[in-house]
Amino acid sequence: MADNKKNTAPKKPKFNSYWIYGGIILALIAIQFFNSGSVDDSNKITSSKFFDYLAKDEISNIKIIRNTHQVKVYLTPEAEELKIHEKSKSKSFPFSSEKSPNYTFEFGDLQNFENKFEKIVSDKNLSTLKDYDTEENPWATIIGILPFVLIIGVWIFIMRRMSGGAGGGGGGQIFNIGKSKAKLFDQNTEVKTTFKDVAGLEGAKEEVQEIVDFLKNPEKYTSLGGKIPKGALLVGSPGTGKTLLAKAVAGEAKVPFFSLSGSDFVEMFVGVGASRVRDLFKQAKEKSPSIIFIDEIDAIGRARGKNAMSGSNDERENTLNQLLTEMDGFGTNTNVIVLAATNRADILDKALMRAGRFDRQIFVDLPDVRERKEIFEVHLRPLKKAEGLDIDFLSKQTPGFSGADIANVCNEAALIAARNGKKAVDKQDFLDAVDRIVGGLEKKNKIITPDEKKAVAFHEAGHATVSWMLEHAAPLVKVTIVPRGQSLGAAWYLPEERLIVRPEQMLDEMCAALGGRAAERVIFDKISTGALSDLEKVTKQARAMVTVYGLSDKVGNLTYYDSSGQNEYGFSKPYSEKTAELIDKEISDIIEKQYQRAVDLLENNKDKLTELAEVLLEKEVIFKDNLEKIFGKRAFKKDLLAAEEEE
Numbered sequence: 001m002a003d004n005k006k007n008t009a010p011k012k013p014k015f016n017s018y019w020i021y022g023g024i025i026l027a028l029i030a031i032q033f034f035n036s037g038s039v040d041d042s043n044k045i046t047s048s049k050f051f052d053y054l055a056k057d058e059i060s061n062i063k064i065i066r067n068t069h070q071v072k073v074y075l076t077p078e079a080e081e082l083k084i085h086e087k088s089k090s091k092s093f094p095f096s097s098e099k100s101p102n103y104t105f106e107f108g109d110l111q112n113f114e115n116k117f118e119k120i121v122s123d124k125n126l127s128t129l130k131d132y133d134t135e136e137n138p139w140a141t142i143i144g145i146l147p148f149v150l151i152i153g154v155w156i157f158i159m160r161r162m163s164g165g166a167g168g169g170g171g172g173q174i175f176n177i178g179k180s181k182a183k184l185f186d187q188n189t190e191v192k193t194t195f196k197d198v199a200g201l202e203g204a205k206e207e208v209q210e211i212v213d214f215l216k217n218p219e220k221y222t223s224l225g226g227k228i229p230k231g232a233l234l235v236g237s238p239g240t241g242k243t244l245l246a247k248a249v250a251g252e253a254k255v256p257f258f259s260l261s262g263s264d265f266v267e268m269f270v271g272v273g274a275s276r277v278r279d280l281f282k283q284a285k286e287k288s289p290s291i292i293f294i295d296e297i298d299a300i301g302r303a304r305g306k307n308a309m310s311g312s313n314d315e316r317e318n319t320l321n322q323l324l325t326e327m328d329g330f331g332t333n334t335n336v337i338v339l340a341a342t343n344r345a346d347i348l349d350k351a352l353m354r355a356g357r358f359d360r361q362i363f364v365d366l367p368d369v370r371e372r373k374e375i376f377e378v379h380l381r382p383l384k385k386a387e388g389l390d391i392d393f394l395s396k397q398t399p400g401f402s403g404a405d406i407a408n409v410c411n412e413a414a415l416i417a418a419r420n421g422k423k424a425v426d427k428q429d430f431l432d433a434v435d436r437i438v439g440g441l442e443k444k445n446k447i448i449t450p451d452e453k454k455a456v457a458f459h460e461a462g463h464a465t466v467s468w469m470l471e472h473a474a475p476l477v478k479v480t481i482v483p484r485g486q487s488l489g490a491a492w493y494l495p496e497e498r499l500i501v502r503p504e505q506m507l508d509e510m511c512a513a514l515g516g517r518a519a520e521r522v523i524f525d526k527i528s529t530g531a532l533s534d535l536e537k538v539t540k541q542a543r544a545m546v547t548v549y550g551l552s553d554k555v556g557n558l559t560y561y562d563s564s565g566q567n568e569y570g571f572s573k574p575y576s577e578k579t580a581e582l583i584d585k586e587i588s589d590i591i592e593k594q595y596q597r598a599v600d601l602l603e604n605n606k607d608k609l610t611e612l613a614e615v616l617l618e619k620e621v622i623f624k625d626n627l628e629k630i631f632g633k634r635a636f637k638k639d640l641l642a643a644e645e646e647e
Helices: 002-008 018-036 047-055 083-088 110-124 138-163 202-216 242-252 272-286 315-327 369-379 391-396 403-419 427-439 450-469 503-513 515-524 529-548 577-604 606-619 624-631 637-646
Strands: 059-065 070-075 103-106 129-133 183-185 231-236 257-261 290-295 336-342 360-364 476-480 490-493 621-623
Touching: 047 059, 047 070, 047 103, 047 110, 059 110, 202 231, 202 242, 202 336, 202 360, 231 242, 242 257, 242 290, 242 336, 257 272, 272 290, 272 315, 272 336, 369 391, 369 403, 391 427, 403 427, 427 490, 450 476, 450 490, 450 503, 450 515, 450 529, 450 577, 450 606, 450 624, 476 624, 503 515, 503 529, 503 577, 515 529, 515 577, 515 606, 529 577, 577 606, 606 621, 606 624, 621 624
Parallel strands: 059 129, 231 336, 231 360, 257 290, 290 336
Antiparallel strands: 059 070, 070 103, 183 257, 476 490, 476 621
């Protein structure tokens, strides 16, 4: 019970130093208020009234304040009792023995006032006393300078707020803007990611693990004359695990690990980027041996001098120059290793890529089927899986998926299972998750007319029919006419993972992609806009065949692809106008030839196409089994081998 009381007790507000400042300001305002409030404005009179009271002998004494041209009037005790003066009785000051005046008024010329006062006193033979004083109000002075104090205080507060949270190492005052923003991971920082959490990437892990081992046990390598590598560049598609690999290095290495992004060097002030690079390496050298990890290094590592529009004093180039100097200059410390990651290695500066700076380029490719299985095993650990879940099947259903995509599939599958009220995540949930990620969200309530639905059914049936008839087309998984994402229907294939692609394979894939439009032509003798994504795909493939891979007999064994990216800012084509016409004609011929091939195939199998479309209209989703009932098993060699393996 005592613990419960402690937990439910209201938390006391934390003490803040600004409370003291607020209390002082309130006290000053209160003192000024009391001091200025000692004389009531209702007790002010005119000089003529004063002289009337003086002539009646109702005034005991006066006090002339020279610096304010003010006269304080004090009545006699007898006069204070009169009804006319009942509202002007004298009051005592707080914390003072002096009494407040009964009346006050302001005079013009002091000499004229004194002459008139002396004349009345002598004529009436009065005993009224006259005194002089000069008032100095220290609180008024303090209140006068208070706005300036407040302005200075607000300025200091804003400066501190501007500096707030400016990363480790440099602190964050406005004058420390050139300090590094790198986050430091050391023995005091718990990093849970290790190489066990990085599935696949065996080659990349081996390269990086060697660097970690070098830092832990340098004698093993230096005894043979080896030197520690200066840097390693992780290159790969987005989501392949480059940053995850760096996190594993931070978890495995028992040395200080500085982590930051390439954009952390970019600032609006001139010279800040280079200053942060210097400070970063200074901190790393002080804690050497250490590792620096720069994610998305292409933010500062782009090739210099490409953009003619920029000025000669480019801030990004200055930052890159400083990085080049720190990595391999006169003052280089060999106990600092730089890891960097990018998916745009083609645009990096050549000086950054040379040996002695980034000695190693580690390519992190998309995982193959075996590596995808390992990645699934990692991401399935926290999930409640259904018994007998086939991980091999899941890895085969996700060709071309990166590690991040697979993590997303597992998460989506868990959400789908929870949405359907299941106690465990099963095979169907994963298939639905793959469909959700690749195709988008199902839109079963989308309004489609019967004619449109029929056109979509024949379009998708055309894809399925042509791909079934061609040897090198990807095997079909399922066909659906349920709208998903931006598409009204979709055909799902399981593409073969190839390292090299032959022309006949590319042509078969193009023919299968054009099967949808060909089916519309064969059945309705009309075409529609539904083939946009298909046309985009085949146009890119045909252009790549002609201009990149040199697979066209008319253009020849030429390629206009520049893997170095040096032609990125070029405004001219690397071929003549005559060659451009030849390329355009060759691309068009390839596509039209495959389109006519698809039309001929569908004309010869029009009855089967119609039967398949009717089944699709009825069920909305069909699978490989439905096609086998209509067309029979595929007679190609690879499909017969696959069928034997399944049996």
